[in-house]
Amino acid sequence: xxxxxFGSILIAVAVWQVSAVAGTATVKYPKNWREWTHVxxxxxxxxxxxxxxxxxxxxxxxxxxxxxxxxAGKTPLPEGTVLVFDLHEAAAADNAIAEGPRKFIGVMEKxxxxxxxxxxxxxxxxxxxxxxxxxxxxxxSCWNCHASQPDGVFSKWTK
Amino acid sequence: xxxxxFGSILIAVAVWQVSAVAGTATVKYPKNWREWTHVxxxxxxxxxxxxxxxxxxxxxxxxxxxxxxxxAGKTPLPEGTVLVFDLHEAAAADNAIAEGPRKFIGVMEKxxxxxxxxxxxxxxxxxxxxxxxxxxxxxxSCWNCHASQPDGVFSKWTK
Numbered sequence: 671x672x673x674x675x676f677g678s679i680l681i682a683v684a685v686w687q688v689s690a691v692a693g694t695a696t697v698k699y700p701k702n703w704r705e706w707t708h709v710x711x712x713x714x715x716x717x718x719x720x721x722x723x724x725x726x727x728x729x730x731x732x733x734x735x736x737x738x739x740x741x742a743g744k745t746p747l748p749e750g751t752v753l754v755f756d757l758h759e760a761a762a763a764d765n766a767i768a769e770g771p772r773k774f775i776g777v778m779e780k781x782x783x784x785x786x787x788x789x790x791x792x793x794x795x796x797x798x799x800x801x802x803x804x805x806x807x808x809x810x811s812c813w814n815c816h817a818s819q820p821d822g823v824f825s826k827w828t829k
Numbered sequence: 830x831x832x833x834x835f836g837s838i839l840i841a842v843a844v845w846q847v848s849a850v851a852g853t854a855t856v857k858y859p860k861n862w863r864e865w866t867h868v869x870x871x872x873x874x875x876x877x878x879x880x881x882x883x884x885x886x887x888x889x890x891x892x893x894x895x896x897x898x899x900x901a902g903k904t905p906l907p908e909g910t911v912l913v914f915d916l917h918e919a920a921a922a923d924n925a926i927a928e929g930p931r932k933f934i935g936v937m938e939k940x941x942x943x944x945x946x947x948x949x950x951x952x953x954x955x956x957x958x959x960x961x962x963x964x965x966x967x968x969x970s971c972w973n974c975h976a977s978q979p980d981g982v983f984s985k986w987t988k
Contacts, residue, residue: 704988705866705896705900707864707867708866708867708888708890710928711870711886711888711928712925712926712927713872713925713926713927714924714925715924715925715926716924717924718923718924718925721924727870729867729870731867737864741864764877765873765874765875765876765877765880766871766872766873766874766877767871767872767874767926768871768872769869769870769987799988828928829863829958
């Protein structure tokens, strides 16, 4: 029994190590993110270099763990920080632009242990209003672009 | 001494009553409103019926007192609810629209006792990033338009 347990622990450690290296650890769907603190809003239009896949109106929200650091503009952000990028179609009509349907939410979760292969950040996207995952490369392509920023974060707090 | 105190109370009550009737009670500048819960965002452009004075990109935030009711779409909103309408110039460039400089914040404060003359809501605007007040009619013109809505509130929670 003791040997069996020890074997399970060894397997668990091995799986964890593979996850950290290969980027197969997964980001949890963030509960209640809509109530987190609003960091900023931006609209990207057709012709913008990031229009595929980010065309539309997006908000960024930060969870309580990362709120103080984001507000202060401090990096690196604390372990446990989660950022949500909430992307909607930009619904333009009658001289107004409103939120249209949700395209997806992008999620960044800070865990150096779990996501060491992508700068300590896990990346995921959930389609529309669902919890269906959309990132297929373990976040490698996300990190390729985010790596240019301080601690991999583009969003700055708008006062 | 007792008579003097009692006289002060009478004067205070009289001032309060005049304020309630004439709409001269004032809305407090809301501290830390930027950290409140984000309700919605909308851009109004030139040609929109409300472009004067609301042209630009605005966010609406609600304080903790009103958060639950706004989320649930319940009216009337509780006493003590404060809503902030945070209006910026819409800075359009390079196929993106971002927040430009702040034009003003509009504030609605729910107090039936203080603001009975305008539907129980006090209205104020503070210019730019300052605490300089901009509403000059005790909120009467604000209420003229807001009165068309359930409990005088246009903003609906975006899920």
